[in-house]
Amino acid sequence: MAAVLPFQMSPRRFVFVLFVFVLSLHYLLTIVFKDYGHLPSFTKFADRLGLSKYYSNGTENERYNNHSLIPSDTLIANANFTVNDSDRANATFVFLCRNSDLPGVVASIQQMEDRFNRKHGYPWVLLNEVPFTEEFKERVRVLTDAPIHFGQIPAEHWYQPDWIDEEQATASRLRMMAQGIIYAGSVPYRNMCRFNSGFFFQHELLRPYRYYWRVEPEVKFFCDVTYDPFKFMEANNKVYGFTISLVEWEATIPTLWDTVKEFIVNNPKYVSPDNSIGYISGNQGESYNLCHYWSNFEIADMDFWRGEAYQKFFEFLESKGGFYYERWGDAPVHSIAVSLFARKEQVHFFRDIGYRHENFQHCPSGDVWARGRCACDPKDTFDYHPNSCLRKYEDLFS
Ligand SMILES: Nc1nc2c(ncn2[C@@H]2O[C@H](COP(=O)(O)OP(=O)(O)OP(=O)(O)O)[C@@H](O)[C@H]2O)c(=O)[nH]1
Numbered sequence: 001m002a003a004v005l006p007f008q009m010s011p012r013r014f015v016f017v018l019f020v021f022v023l024s025l026h027y028l029l030t031i032v033f034k035d036y037g038h039l040p041s042f043t044k045f046a047d048r049l050g051l052s053k054y055y056s057n058g059t060e061n062e063r064y065n066n067h068s069l070i071p072s073d074t075l076i077a078n079a080n081f082t083v084n085d086s087d088r089a090n091a092t093f094v095f096l097c098r099n100s101d102l103p104g105v106v107a108s109i110q111q112m113e114d115r116f117n118r119k120h121g122y123p124w125v126l127l128n129e130v131p132f133t134e135e136f137k138e139r140v141r142v143l144t145d146a147p148i149h150f151g152q153i154p155a156e157h158w159y160q161p162d163w164i165d166e167e168q169a170t171a172s173r174l175r176m177m178a179q180g181i182i183y184a185g186s187v188p189y190r191n192m193c194r195f196n197s198g199f200f201f202q203h204e205l206l207r208p209y210r211y212y213w214r215v216e217p218e219v220k221f222f223c224d225v226t227y228d229p230f231k232f233m234e235a236n237n238k239v240y241g242f243t244i245s246l247v248e249w250e251a252t253i254p255t256l257w258d259t260v261k262e263f264i265v266n267n268p269k270y271v272s273p274d275n276s277i278g279y280i281s282g283n284q285g286e287s288y289n290l291c292h293y294w295s296n297f298e299i300a301d302m303d304f305w306r307g308e309a310y311q312k313f314f315e316f317l318e319s320k321g322g323f324y325y326e327r328w329g330d331a332p333v334h335s336i337a338v339s340l341f342a343r344k345e346q347v348h349f350f351r352d353i354g355y356r357h358e359n360f361q362h363c364p365s366g367d368v369w370a371r372g373r374c375a376c377d378p379k380d381t382f383d384y385h386p387n388s389c390l391r392k393y394e395d396l397f398s
């Protein structure tokens with residue numbers, strides 16, 4: 001007996017009507033729900049049917065491979081991601097890490113994806129001074145549909161330069177160890193601080209991008225990020241964004257401020273007329289108050305680091321050898337530069353992003369906390385802790 005079809009259609013007509021119905025439903029859902037069009041499973045299904053060209057501008061992989069600035073040997077994962085380029089700023093996540101950081105890397109990326117990037121598809125750039133292992137790449141790739149680039153850092157951007165006097169550097173490390181300073185004896189830690197201060201934005205995988213969001217292992221993103229911070233930076237001409245601000249351990253930077261002053265005396269033209277000197281000094285630059293933005297979280301504009309003022313500034317700091325003779329951190333270096341060379345309105349406190357890097361956290365409060373479904377106690381926030389410098393930042397605008 002022939003099967004009874006709905007509306008007594010012929011099988012061929014039924015298949016045709018079903019196909020038209022599914023296609024129309026898909027179009028309708030794409031228009032009504034923005035996220036629907038980002039679902040990878042449907043993307044793959046449509047790709048298989050050859051329908052992708054009707055609803056997307058090509059896959060992410062095609063667009064990135066067409067990007068003349070992306071090196072051809074870059075590993076690009078997850079070719080099926082489909083968010084229009086026009087939906088995003090020219091931005092990426094930056095994650096410097098070691099193979100041994102894997103569990104913490106996975107935890108941080110998972111949270112960032114769940115709380116923000118699942119809806120946006122910003123790429124990830126992971127950097128390491130040695131190649132990432134296959135296991136590392138495999139474990140990270142499954143966490144996102146966005147493109148992921150795994151890059152190796154050129155040796156000259158990472159290792160202690162030959163012209164550093166090793167005897168002097170060793171003596172200084174031993175002195176700092178005797179003072180009980182954290183990472184006092186570590187050369188890799190110094191490599192990391194110097195790389196983050198002067199080189200990461202020059203890496204070939206980062207050259208195509210303007211804005212970045214720095215992520216570290218084992219950090220926490222407590223809240224849904226309900227808007228696009230990169231777009232916010234772009235629309236408001238911001239240069240640097242932070243969530244936590246605190247005082248530095250002076251013994252790590254004994255001569256940094258004198259070096260900064262020497263640079264400024266010789267290069268006054270780089271200082272912005274509307275700078276935020278009040279954030280880093282209580283006496284118009286005579287001395288440094290040790291305040292800095294905590295750089296394990298940064299949303300910032302790499303064109304600022306690539307610009308003439310910062311380039312000359314970093315060159316001068318580098319020439320003094322303080323990354324190795326002392327233990328200059330990228331946080332005070334970045335913060336001092338931003339405070340001097342940018343306009344104060346270009347520095348932004350991301351009050352609405354809940355974030356923790358041991359041992360401190362910023363937890364939003366009020367409506368933002370509720371709307372962001374924040375998994376932190378709004379009373380537990382570093383904002384006005386005695387070692388926080390947030391008040392000094394806020395005073396810039398009062
Ligand atoms: N590839 C590589 N990455 C490193 C190295 N040292 C540190 N990093 C990364 O650089 C970032 C900062 O290093 P951390 O060790 O977290 O430094 P920190 O935040 O000052 O100190 P913690 O309180 O220990 O987190 C992290 O993303 C690390 O994974 C290294 O030798 N090689």
Ligand SMILES: [Mg+2]
Pocket residue numbers: 216217296357
């Ligand atoms: Mg850290």
